[in-house]
Amino acid sequence: MSAQTPVIEMRHVEKYYGDLHVLKDINLSVTKGEVVVIIGPSGSGKSTLCRTINRLETIGSGEILIDGEKIPEEGKKLAQLRSQIGMVFQSFNLFPHRTILDNVTLAPVDVLKRNKKEAQQEALELLKRVGVGDQANKVPAQLSGGQQQRAAIARALAMHPKAMLFDEPTSALDPEMIGEVLNVMTELAAEGMTMLVVTHEMNFARRVASRVIFMEDGAILEEGAPEEFFEHPKTQRAQAFLQSIREH
C-alpha cells in the first residue's frame, strides 16, 4: 500500500460487449493532483475505460474504487458518488432547454441542495474563470463549440468534484477552438485538480500529463512519464502509433 490512497483505482477490470473483449485486466490508479492522460487508437477502449469510472458503463469483473471505496452499483449512493466526480463529454451535453447559468446551477441546487443565490454567484465566477462569463444568460445553441465545452467544464466544477474525467473533450471541436478548451484544462491541472483525460492531443499530453497511458485493443500496453513515453516508447505498438501521428 502506498502512503496515500489513490483518488481513482481500478483493479483487474474486465469488460465484454458480447464476445468483444473491450477492457482487458485494467489496473490503474490516479493519486490526488495527478493528471493521467490516456492515448491510443480509436476503438482501443479509452472512452469505455473513462466511462466505467462513474459507472456510465458497467464492468464485467474486477473493481473500481474511489477514495478507497468501491463504486456503489445503483441508487442514491451511486448518484452521490457520481456527484463527486466531474465528467466532460465529447459532445458537451449541455442541457439545451436551459440557459448556461441554469446549466451550471441545476445540479448544485437540485442535488447538493445549495442556496440558489449562492450557487448562481459561484456559477458566474466559474463561468468567468473559463472565459464565458458574458454568455451566462444565453442558451447553449447560441454558443460556439469551444464556449459550450468550457461551460460544460464549469458545470462539472460547480459540484466541487474530487476528480474530473475528460472523455475526448476536444474531438468534436473546430481546430481554432481546441486551444481555448485545452487552456482551461491546463489551468485546472496547474491548480492541482485530479484529472483523467482521454485525448488525441499529444502536445497537451506532453505538456500537462503527470503520466501517460497507452491503450490498444482494450489493454494498457504502456504507462510512463510523458517525456519518457514520447521520446522512448518501449512497446513496438506505441512506437508505431506515435510514428503514425508524427507523419502528419
Add this chain to the structure above:
Amino acid sequence: MSKNNTSIRDFLYEEPGPKTRTWIRIGTGIALVLLAWLIYAVIDRFNVTGQFREKYWIFFTRWTTWRFLGEGLLTTLRVAVTAGAITFALGFLLMRARLNRHTVIWRISAGIISFTRGVPTLLFVYFFFLVFPKTGIKLTGFWKITLPVAISACGVVAEALRSGVNAVPKGQREAALSLGMTERRSFYRVIFPQAFRFVIPTLIAEMVIVLKDTTFAYIVSCADLMQNAKVLISNYDALVSIYLVVAVIYILINYGLNKLSDSLARRGGTMESRRAKA
C-alpha cells in the same frame, strides 16, 4: 412565400424555374375555376332544394337559439378539457410504465396502449353507457362521455410522449447522471422537459381528436353542442342550416387549436433569439 420565413417547403422543393412557374399559373387558374364552380353548385343546390327559405334561418336571429347552442358548446368544452387532462395523466403514466425496465410492467403497459389505440371510441362510449352501470356505480352523462373519450386517446398520447422521450439524445441523460442526479431526477429535470417540447404539436393534434370524439355525447344524452343541435333540429325541422352552423363552430375551435400549436412550436424554436434579447 416570404424569403425570411423559411418553411418546410423550402427543403422539400427547389425554387421553380420559368417552365414550372408557367405550369403553376395554369394549375392555379384551373383550380380557381373548379372551386368557383363547386361553390356555385352548392349554392344552386341549396337554392333549388329551398334551403335558403326563411323558416330554416329565422330562429338564428333569436337570442335563445344562441344561448342554447352556447350552453352545449360550454359542455363540449368542459368535456374536452376534462378528457384532455385525464388522457394526458393516463398517457403519462402509461409512457412511464412503457419505458420501465421491468419486462412485466412495460409489457402490460404496451398491451393497454395497443388496446386503447385499437378499439374505436364508440365502443368505449357504449361500454360506459351500457356495461359500466351494471357495476352499480352511477355516472352522470358528463362522465359517461368524458371517461371513454379520455381512455380512447390515452394510448396515442402515451406513444407520442414516448417518441419525444426517445428523441432526446442519450448524452443528456448521461450528463444528468454524471452530475449526481438519480434516474428519476434526470428524467423530470432534464429529459421530459425537452421531450414535451418535441411533441406539443402531436399532443394538440390529439386534442382535436378528443374534441371531435366528444360529439358521441348524444349517445349518453349529455347536452353538448351536438346534442343541443339535434334538439334544435327536431324543434325547427331544419337539419342542413343547423348542422352547417355547428360545423363552422367546430371548425373554428379546431382552427384555434392548430394556431395555438403553431405558435407554441414557433415559440420553442425561437426561444433562443428571445432569450438573446433579454
